[in-house]
Amino acid sequence: MDDNTIICRCEDVTWGEIRKQLDKGYTTLDEIKRITRAGMGPCQGKTCQRILLRAIARYLNKKVEDIPISTFRPPAKPIPLGTLAGEKDD
Amino acid sequence: MIKNADVVIIGGGVQGNSIAYNLAKRGQKNIVILERNTCASGSSGRCAAGVRQQFGTEMNCILARESVRILEQLSEELDYDIELNQKGYLILAYTEKELAQFKKNVQLQQSLGIASKLITPEEAKEIVPLINIKDVLAATYCPTDGNANPLLTTFAYAEAARRLGVKLYRFTEAQKIESEHNQVTAVLTNQGRISTNTVVNAAGEYAKEVGEIAGVEIPVYSQRHQILVTEPIEPLWDPMLMSFSRNFYFQQLPNGTIVGGYGDPKNEIIGHNLRATWQFSKVMAKKMIQLVPALKNVHMVRQWAGSYIMSPDSQPILGEHPQLNGYYMSVGFSGHGYMLAPVSGKMLAQCILEQEIELPIEKLDIGRFERGELILEPSVV
Numbered sequence: 001m002d003d004n005t006i007i008c009r010c011e012d013v014t015w016g017e018i019r020k021q022l023d024k025g026y027t028t029l030d031e032i033k034r035i036t037r038a039g040m041g042p043c044q045g046k047t048c049q050r051i052l053l054r055a056i057a058r059y060l061n062k063k064v065e066d067i068p069i070s071t072f073r074p075p076a077k078p079i080p081l082g083t084l085a086g087e088k089d090d
Numbered sequence: 091m092i093k094n095a096d097v098v099i100i101g102g103g104v105q106g107n108s109i110a111y112n113l114a115k116r117g118q119k120n121i122v123i124l125e126r127n128t129c130a131s132g133s134s135g136r137c138a139a140g141v142r143q144q145f146g147t148e149m150n151c152i153l154a155r156e157s158v159r160i161l162e163q164l165s166e167e168l169d170y171d172i173e174l175n176q177k178g179y180l181i182l183a184y185t186e187k188e189l190a191q192f193k194k195n196v197q198l199q200q201s202l203g204i205a206s207k208l209i210t211p212e213e214a215k216e217i218v219p220l221i222n223i224k225d226v227l228a229a230t231y232c233p234t235d236g237n238a239n240p241l242l243t244t245f246a247y248a249e250a251a252r253r254l255g256v257k258l259y260r261f262t263e264a265q266k267i268e269s270e271h272n273q274v275t276a277v278l279t280n281q282g283r284i285s286t287n288t289v290v291n292a293a294g295e296y297a298k299e300v301g302e303i304a305g306v307e308i309p310v311y312s313q314r315h316q317i318l319v320t321e322p323i324e325p326l327w328d329p330m331l332m333s334f335s336r337n338f339y340f341q342q343l344p345n346g347t348i349v350g351g352y353g354d355p356k357n358e359i360i361g362h363n364l365r366a367t368w369q370f371s372k373v374m375a376k377k378m379i380q381l382v383p384a385l386k387n388v389h390m391v392r393q394w395a396g397s398y399i400m401s402p403d404s405q406p407i408l409g410e411h412p413q414l415n416g417y418y419m420s421v422g423f424s425g426h427g428y429m430l431a432p433v434s435g436k437m438l439a440q441c442i443l444e445q446e447i448e449l450p451i452e453k454l455d456i457g458r459f460e461r462g463e464l465i466l467e468p469s470v471v
């Protein structure tokens with residue numbers, strides 16, 4: 001994987017940016033997300049979380065299962081504010 | 091794990107990291123931060139990113155004004171872009187009582203050199219043409235308020251502190267603070283014991299507990315606050331929109347997402363509760379659409395909950411404990427602990443190093459509650 005490979009499309013985060021944070025010692029998914037916004041885009045990591053986890057695991061020489069996944073901020077299904085507020089869809 | 095430290099800071103949120111950096115910058119050596127999870131895993135990572143100077147007490151106004159001055163050059167100082175975005179705060183008055191308070195607030199703010207002003211609903215609509223000004227009596231506006239990125243600010247302080255020699259221990263929990271003859275002597279952690287004469291409680295939501303492990307009672311409590319964020323959309327308006335009487339705040343961040351929330355203190359059970367509720371997002375969506383009808387078709391993508399750490403007068407507790415030497419606190423920020431971290435970290439560092447403290451923070455000591463010298467902040471959401 002080269003530094004220009006895009007890991008998170010929604011937030012336009014490359015492997016190079018993620019590797020830079022791993023090099024600094026940020027080794028958890030949470031830290032990487034907080035700093036780079038990878039996984040925080042409109043799809044809420046549906047597209048990129050697996051790829052991100054695999055990339056972190058490979059860097060750390062660990063198994064994907066051994067990278068802890070955050071439990072907070074459950075992704076909500078995107079829903080229009082109008083629908084939430086009880087207005088009719090249009 | 092090291093065995094001795096000159097200063098042990100408990101908590102790797104924006105407060106703990108700001109204190110560490112400010113101490114190290116002033117020459118303090120051998121500083122350790124204990125963080126039981128990772129940096130910004132607490133309230134600092136759940137916050138709404140707002141930075142405002144429009145408060146109702148002289149104390150909060152001065153603290154916030156000084157913090158904004160620091161924030162304005164912080165990216166440069168820490169060599170890390172903290173994404174400061176001074177797009178203003180527009181605070182709407184819907185009741186006569188509120189309007190009377192706002193008049194007092196603006197007078198106070200202006201006397202302290204804060205660039206706020208009282209404006210008419212029509213002027214408010216000029217600033218944000220998308221808002222519905224029905225029932226709005228007036229508004230206050232301060233163009234130098236705004237937002238910055240709390241996560242990056244925390245990491246920016248952490249990295250600058252590390253460059254100055256501060257050691258950060260992640261996944262390390264302070265479990266007991268020992269003392270002898272009313273002097274702190276050590277911190278016991280799940281990774282071992284550190285001898286030290288100076289401990290700083292910057293444990294955010296767990297400040298009360300980090301008092302208890304030292305045998306100190308701190309009158310703060312956690313109160314859940316929820317928040318939601320939308321998908322990114324084209325820039326629609328600039329300032330944070332806020333109301334105390336209608337109880338909401340929301341703003342568009344530089345990345346195009348809209349972030350906002352409200353508090354429900356009357357119905358919240360006191361304690362550590364980080365569950366997000368459907369009820370919240372429904373009510374919040376209603377509040378947002380009522381003020382900005384154009385948001386109807388914008389999608390919420392995520393919601394979460396965090397804790398405010400409330401003190402009896404909604405102002406922080408800063409300084410040393412009068413009965414326990416070497417036990418310092420930077421707690422109880424009551425929903426403003428991100429924006430105040432640049433100044434509170436600096437003031438606490440000056441206090442610990444017994445340097446001249448630039449601002450009258452001695453009034454924020456824990457003793458004020460016993461003396462009955464509360465500094466009640468009227469303007470909080």
Ligand SMILES: Cc1cc2nc3c(=O)[nH]c(=O)nc-3n(C[C@H](O)[C@H](O)[C@H](O)COP(=O)(O)OP(=O)(O)OC[C@H]3O[C@@H](n4cnc5c(N)ncnc54)[C@H](O)[C@@H]3O)c2cc1C
Nearest residue numbers: 101103105126132133134137138140264294396427428429
């Ligand atoms: C929904 C919401 C919106 C907010 N909006 C704003 C806003 O717009 N503007 C603003 O200024 N403020 C806002 N705040 C408030 C702000 O988030 C907090 O005041 C601030 O983050 C407090 O920082 P802190 O460092 O004191 O606490 P925290 O960030 O909670 O840090 C404390 C750290 O201590 C660690 N810890 C606790 N106990 C121990 C222990 N025993 N040993 C080791 N580590 C321990 C925790 O893991 C945590 O990381 C908001 C808060 C919430 C919840």
Ligand code: FES
Nearest residue numbers: 008010041043045
């Ligand atoms: S691709 Fe990463 S959040 Fe959507």
